[in-house]
Amino acid sequence: MSILPGPGWWAGLPPAAGAAVMATGIISVALHMAGQQASSLVAMVIAVALWLVLAVDFTARLVGDRGRFRAEADTPAALTAVAATTIVGTRISLLGWQTVAAALLALAAVLWPGLLSNVLRHWRRHMPGDAFLGCVATQGLAVLAAVLAAAGHQDWLASAALAAFCLGLLLYVAALFRFDLREVVGGAGDHWVAGGALSISALAGSKLTASPVWAGPAHTALRTVTLVTLALSLVWYVVLLAAELRHPRPRYDIRRWATVFPLGMTATACLSVAEPAGVPWLLPLGEFLLWIAVAAWLVTVVVLVSSHLAARRPPRGGGPPV
Numbered sequence: 001m002s003i004l005p006g007p008g009w010w011a012g013l014p015p016a017a018g019a020a021v022m023a024t025g026i027i028s029v030a031l032h033m034a035g036q037q038a039s040s041l042v043a044m045v046i047a048v049a050l051w052l053v054l055a056v057d058f059t060a061r062l063v064g065d066r067g068r069f070r071a072e073a074d075t076p077a078a079l080t081a082v083a084a085t086t087i088v089g090t091r092i093s094l095l096g097w098q099t100v101a102a103a104l105l106a107l108a109a110v111l112w113p114g115l116l117s118n119v120l121r122h123w124r125r126h127m128p129g130d131a132f133l134g135c136v137a138t139q140g141l142a143v144l145a146a147v148l149a150a151a152g153h154q155d156w157l158a159s160a161a162l163a164a165f166c167l168g169l170l171l172y173v174a175a176l177f178r179f180d181l182r183e184v185v186g187g188a189g190d191h192w193v194a195g196g197a198l199s200i201s202a203l204a205g206s207k208l209t210a211s212p213v214w215a216g217p218a219h220t221a222l223r224t225v226t227l228v229t230l231a232l233s234l235v236w237y238v239v240l241l242a243a244e245l246r247h248p249r250p251r252y253d254i255r256r257w258a259t260v261f262p263l264g265m266t267a268t269a270c271l272s273v274a275e276p277a278g279v280p281w282l283l284p285l286g287e288f289l290l291w292i293a294v295a296a297w298l299v300t301v302v303v304l305v306s307s308h309l310a311a312r313r314p315p316r317g318g319g320p321p322v
Contacts, residue, residue: 018080019257086140146207189255195236196262
């Protein structure tokens with residue numbers, strides 16, 4: 001029995017697999033901010049490798065299987081392609097590779113309108129947590145644009161980041177009215193994006209608040225909105241964690257990566273908001289939440305591998321290996 005995936009294994013991955021890149025990438029960013037550079041680089045390499053695999057699969061479907069591509073492009077999970085690209089770009093920007101990060105921002109910006117419009121056309125009532133991915137993808141653009149604006153002193157890019165930030169908040173409110181609250185106690189993992197979308201909004205807000213472009217009332221308004229979104233994301237964190245403890249869902253589902261992502265994003269938001277908002281106690285909170293996110297990432301990997309091995313194990317009584 002082989003424990004390794006067979007040739008072409010990536011062809012069976014659904015769009016929701018992009019959440020694995022998002023989770024790994026944002027944990028890499030948080031580890032960098034917490035001073036854990038070696039661990040951060042390891043996580044970055046994993047995130048980039050996963051992103052490349054999914055990018056190849058995305059392109060192959062676009063070119064060779066247009067029917068499947070169109071069907072999947074209508075689902076909210078398709079927006080993980082945008083979000084994952086912006087998160088990988090944000091981590092690469094921290095290395096000082098601004099040209100590569102800018103190219104990833106351009107790629108994400110090209111993908112974003114078409115995928116978002118497709119998804120919005122298929123919105124309905126009583127949706128799972130992936131309804132919030134429109135907000136996440138848009139705020140991902142805001143984060144990366146703000147980071148690049150600060151690195152290159154590009155005021156126009158900061159303005160674009162602010163526009164994406166505001167639109168992302170509107171998309172969050174729209175998704176909230178379509179979110180099925182029963183998912184909190186019965187969701188397969190992506191229900192955590194209800195809180196993660198606010199966390200990435202707070203991260204975007206922290207980058208804008210730190211920008212010298214915004215001063216006076218604009219700076220005060222950004223700081224206030226950032227703190228409110230972070231506070232609401234922490235409320236979601238407590239509610240969702242309590243629901244998980246009350247209604248355990250131990251079985252592996254690929255949507256569990258959409259649980260790990262908000263855990264890492266909330267930690268990152270706390271670490272990022274602390275300085276520009278002048279709330280120093282957010283730093284130790286962010287570091288504490290980071291290690292919870294790292295533990296969740298490791299557990300998810302272990303459960304994934306265990307599930308894979310169990311699925312490939314031959315039935316009792318013999319039989320050829322799968």
